[in-house]
Amino acid sequence: MAQAGAVSKDMQNYCVNDYKKFCGQWGLDSSGLNLCMRKAGPSLSPACVQALVKAGKVSQAEVDKIKAAAGR
Numbered sequence: 002m003a004q005a006g007a008v009s010k011d012m013q014n015y016c017v018n019d020y021k022k023f024c025g026q027w028g029l030d031s032s033g034l035n036l037c038m039r040k041a042g043p044s045l046s047p048a049c050v051q052a053l054v055k056a057g058k059v060s061q062a063e064v065d066k067i068k069a070a071a072g073r
Contacts, residue, residue, distance in 0.1 A: 011052035019049045043071040 008029055016038075023044065024037035038045070038053070042064075045053075053059045 009052065009056040012049075012056055012058075015046070015052040016049040019045045042067050 019038075019041065020034075023041035024034055027034035027037050035058075039059075042050075042059075050059075050064055054061050054064060
């Protein structure tokens with residue numbers, strides 16, 4: 002989740018519940034949202050994570066590294 006910016010359709014569809022649960026206090030185009038979603042990363046739904054990867058907000062390698070660190 003490198004940068005603030007456009008929210009893809011997949012992100013809207015698959016991350017809405019994660020956004021509300023973990024980061025709803027942040028605006029959709031704020032840098033704070035990116036930091037919040039990054040911190041929530043291990044708790045995000047798999048569908049949301051894949052939408053973030055597809056949108057280029059996070060790399061699959063970074064996701065794999067976070068999963069390994071979390072013991073998943």
